Amino acid sequence: MSETNGTTNSGPIIETVDLWRIYRLGDQEIPALRGINLRIYEAEFIALKGRSGSGKTTLLNCLGGLDKPTRGEVRIFGQEIAKWNERQLTNWRRHQVGFIFQSLGLLPALSAYENVELMLRMIGVKGKERHRRTVECLELVGLGKWMDHRPYELSGGQQQRVAVARALANRPSLILADEPTGELDSKTGREILTLFRTIVREQKVTMLMATHDSLVDEHVDKVLHLRDGQIVTQAEYDAELAPDETDSAQQPAAVP
Numbered sequence: 001m002s003e004t005n006g007t008t009n010s011g012p013i014i015e016t017v018d019l020w021r022i023y024r025l026g027d028q029e030i031p032a033l034r035g036i037n038l039r040i041y042e043a044e045f046i047a048l049k050g051r052s053g054s055g056k057t058t059l060l061n062c063l064g065g066l067d068k069p070t071r072g073e074v075r076i077f078g079q080e081i082a083k084w085n086e087r088q089l090t091n092w093r094r095h096q097v098g099f100i101f102q103s104l105g106l107l108p109a110l111s112a113y114e115n116v117e118l119m120l121r122m123i124g125v126k127g128k129e130r131h132r133r134t135v136e137c138l139e140l141v142g143l144g145k146w147m148d149h150r151p152y153e154l155s156g157g158q159q160q161r162v163a164v165a166r167a168l169a170n171r172p173s174l175i176l177a178d179e180p181t182g183e184l185d186s187k188t189g190r191e192i193l194t195l196f197r198t199i200v201r202e203q204k205v206t207m208l209m210a211t212h213d214s215l216v217d218e219h220v221d222k223v224l225h226l227r228d229g230q231i232v233t234q235a236e237y238d239a240e241l242a243p244d245e246t247d248s249a250q251q252p253a254a255v256p
């Protein structure tokens, strides 16, 4: 364990206490998060659902140390990160968190292998170990035969797998994924969700995934519903949705 935390995993990996994030645009205040309380434990696979603008990305950014809350606390392994210096925060981001963004962020000129390897170079993993870990991660996501291909030579699902391999490379405690299936067709989306499930179970990594995807419920341990920056119950969330956004909308209309 790094100097960032140096603690055990018995409590929650991450916890928030009355977390607020208010953006300021001129004299306007936009409360993106309004008092979030949550606890996430090791090897949990959690979906964060909510409409566009409900605060999902803001929450992921606060947990990953990419954004600073306006008030309230983010605790990582029991430590409040507002008290960390820049080095400790960087340490958390680099060594303990894996990020998967919808845009993937793969470098087009680099092969799948090089995209993953670059991440390990950036955190200072040396020679043979870097090669071993790169191959291991690509094999884990089923891309052993595709390592030398560049992103444009891969399908959308395969590109997403490269992004997953890259997020796993630093052996993170926590993977934060923002709309990881948003650009994929439903079959490929399902395959990626199955892969996530396997990774959570086998690597004991924790995963929090922001999504609109109705397929996720059967794959995750828990669904958190975000509405206007607050966590609400499933019933409150469903009541807010327009009829064509609920599952019941897919049921046939009344039988004549």
Ligand SMILES: Nc1ncnc2c1ncn2[C@@H]1O[C@H](COP(=O)(O)OP(=O)(O)OP(=O)(O)O)[C@@H](O)[C@H]1O
Residues within 6 Å of the ligand: 023, 024, 025, 030, 031, 032, 050, 051, 052, 053, 054, 055, 056, 057, 058, 059
């Ligand atoms: N940098 C910013 N400056 C001002 N307002 C912002 C900023 N980032 C986000 N917001 C606002 O905060 C609210 C939450 O945005 P956020 O991106 O977290 O939502 P989201 O649920 O991730 O949406 P989507 O599903 O569309 O990605 C929105 O009202 C958004 O306009």
